[in-house]
Amino acid sequence: MKQLQKIFLQGLVTFLPIALTIYIIYAGISIVDSLLGDSLRHVLPMYIPGLGFLLTILLIFLLGFILNNLIAAGVFHKLEYRLLKVPYIKAIYGPLRDLMNLFSKDGGHGMRTVVLVDMGESGIRALGLVTREHFKDVPAIDANAGDRVAVYIPMSYGLGGFTLMVPRSKITPLDMPIEKAMSLAITGWVKADKNDED
Template sequence: MKKYIVAGLLVWMPLAVTVWVLLWVLNLMNGVFDWLLLAVSAVLPLSAQTGLDELRRIPGLSVLVMVAGLLLTGMFVANVFGQWWLRQWDRLMGRIPIVKSIYSSVKQVSDTLFSSNGNAFREAVLVQYPRAGSWTIAFVTGRPGGEVATRLGSAEHLSLYVPTTPNPTSGFFLMVPRSDVMPLQMSVDEALKYIISMGVVAPPATAAASPAAAAPLPLRNRAG
């Protein structure tokens, strides 16, 4: 009976988690859409607010509006005029106390993670953690800079993100010598699947997985 229950759990768990994530995203979009309708209704006469109430009852409208809004925003900021307005907006947010620290931090992280010119999560590597002889998969996020780089000395170091399993959204930030890092040929997506599955879903073996290639090698040069 235990074997059958586990087998049934393995069938339904991926679907349940997928539905849960989709419902969470849908509720988030509905919340933002309701907030937008509330802001619009504040400036409209009472006679026009009845129509806004009807919009709330249309299924899927919030998703279409949010996707269209993201698309139009992306098209707007992709040109020179939009870039100028974006710089003005960033400058305005940077002058508001408390808000500027949160906004600037989130913007730096999001630009690093999602920008096509960024270096975050561009390469999977092996590193010894949490002790020598114990290996784990990490992602290169760049190189230490500023005072930290000065304190670390002349040896080149890499900034690494070591995710936890099965939830890779939390983890540890390490700065280790480049010579202590072993590059991997697997893609970032394959490495994430390997981590989330707790080592069950292993990427296909490559030529780099041979014993001759097991020694730590210099990573590919990257702007960082």
């Protein structure tokens, strides 16, 4: 009986990550496909599954290409500035834009450095990601920040976390990719593969 349990658990541990990965990819493609696909179904006499996905990807590339033009980028930033003055749009669009910028490496805005945060005399340290080093756009914080940086501490087994204002003297930068740090934090530092040396 124990042997059967061991075989089943081994199969389950192998099957679940593969099945969930395939499901998440499929769900993501289906969601993106439906963005334009639903409209195309009403216009085209015959809809080919996946056409909405391909057109959405092309639209994203086209938008990126247009925004690389200085004039178009300037127009977009003026439009964005006006959008952020509208209360309900500001409440939705602003945080979404900031979240996307958080993971962006462009322009030095996002998470740049993986650090260990000294949590006090106990000797406990937490893995964190520096999200901000300056607070000039938030005067109330800037006036009281001193020599502090904002450090995001991700929580295990979820996408949540919290941000701390930490003195620079209490952080130790690590030579580690942000993706690896997030992977470690989200999985509670569980090492999935004995041969994993990353």
